[in-house]
Amino acid sequence: MKFTLQAKDTNSKARAGVMETAHGTIETPIFMPVGTAGTVKAIHQHELVNDIQAQIILGNTYHLYLRPGLDVIQKAGGLHKFNGWDMPILTDSGGYQVYSLTEVRKIREEGVTFRSHVDGSKHLFTPENVMDTQRIIGADIIMAFDECTPYPCEYSYARKSIEMTHRWLKRCCDRFDSTEPIYGYEQTLFPIVQGSVYKDLRQRSAEVIASFEREGNAIGGLSVGEPAEEMYAMTEVVTAILPEEKPRYLMGVGTPVNILENIALGIDMFDCVMPTRNARNGMLFTRNGIINIKNEKWKDDFSPIEAESDLFSDKFYSKAYLRHLIRSQEILGAQIASLHNLHFYLWLVKQAREKIIDGTFYEWKNKMVVTLAQRL
Numbered sequence: 001m002k003f004t005l006q007a008k009d010t011n012s013k014a015r016a017g018v019m020e021t022a023h024g025t026i027e028t029p030i031f032m033p034v035g036t037a038g039t040v041k042a043i044h045q046h047e048l049v050n051d052i053q054a055q056i057i058l059g060n061t062y063h064l065y066l067r068p069g070l071d072v073i074q075k076a077g078g079l080h081k082f083n084g085w086d087m088p089i090l091t092d093s094g095g096y097q098v099y100s101l102t103e104v105r106k107i108r109e110e111g112v113t114f115r116s117h118v119d120g121s122k123h124l125f126t127p128e129n130v131m132d133t134q135r136i137i138g139a140d141i142i143m144a145f146d147e148c149t150p151y152p153c154e155y156s157y158a159r160k161s162i163e164m165t166h167r168w169l170k171r172c173c174d175r176f177d178s179t180e181p182i183y184g185y186e187q188t189l190f191p192i193v194q195g196s197v198y199k200d201l202r203q204r205s206a207e208v209i210a211s212f213e214r215e216g217n218a219i220g221g222l223s224v225g226e227p228a229e230e231m232y233a234m235t236e237v238v239t240a241i242l243p244e245e246k247p248r249y250l251m252g253v254g255t256p257v258n259i260l261e262n263i264a265l266g267i268d269m270f271d272c273v274m275p276t277r278n279a280r281n282g283m284l285f286t287r288n289g290i291i292n293i294k295n296e297k298w299k300d301d302f303s304p305i306e307a308e309s310d311l312f313s314d315k316f317y318s319k320a321y322l323r324h325l326i327r328s329q330e331i332l333g334a335q336i337a338s339l340h341n342l343h344f345y346l347w348l349v350k351q352a353r354e355k356i357i358d359g360t361f362y363e364w365k366n367k368m369v370v371t372l373a374q375r376l
Ligand SMILES: CNc1nc2c(CC[C@H]3O[C@@H](OC)[C@H](OC)[C@@H]3O)c3nc(N)[nH]c(=O)c3cc2[nH]1
Pocket: 034, 035, 036, 058, 059, 060, 092, 093, 094, 095, 096, 097, 143, 144, 146, 147, 148, 149, 192, 219, 220, 221, 222, 223, 224, 251, 252, 253, 271, 272, 273
């Protein structure tokens, strides 16, 4: 996977670049719609490509391993063939899900045993078998098996945890580098920096991750409930150490404001369930601020969802109609709101990229973060 830096902001650490994968190119900064179980919830493939110009989507090892199962995905010829998305895919390793979705789990040096949240069956994830699983899924970018520490987390626990995450990373690299792609195209492994909210642990983890010299690097263990200032402080510490010429992926982030602030801190790639999950509950992100469409004030507002947007459904449907759909829990409500939010997130990072290239990012970012936080 090749990464070319195209522009760097002079007033911040923001940068614009392009990643080249076996399934196409990705222009950064980029937002990656989350398609946990092999689908971006409520969105059709042609909408992802044509309406919101998504460039890469996410899948998740934990979910896909449990359902539909690796046999189905392998028989299909990999996830791209299975869900018909012939552009780049990134899969997370499942480490986070094992901690966030399962009750009964044990973390050992060997790996993590857990019970499926689907049918209670028992499973073991190890650095080795999670690499094999991601080979079978066939994502272009795969993530190392790590421990995402909770927030808050004792310093002593976080210190022990990064050492295990680093030992697991070595096992991931050994396994990945000694196996071949199954479907004939190259895959890339990203390691993940941990260290909770402790500056010295973040520095140590970033140095160890950088020393593996992989083609891209991720920052984990954030967006787990810590205050935004802590997230920004840790990101700043880590981006000062991760190599400038490799893409940086901040996992699970975030709100539109989080994304702009972290672009300014040198992050290139983002993923978050907020645009789709919150859409289903009626929370719309717009260039003028946040709309809670369920609010009484939109009851007879027949103006378009977002008149300035170039998305057909933003102009075609009214706020009053979408409010009715969401309150009635109509499927169309989830579809319209999810497409709107994803379109907005992709528009926002595209705007950031263009401003970085034309040298106006910093002033634009400082104005936008005020506007985007407004409740309309
Ligand atoms: C939300 N905040 C957050 N997400 C995070 C994720 C992805 C969640 C993954 O789960 C699914 O979304 C819930 C997505 O999977 C498609 C995402 O990639 C993380 N993954 C790993 N391996 N390590 C981390 O330290 C980590 C931290 C996170 N913080």
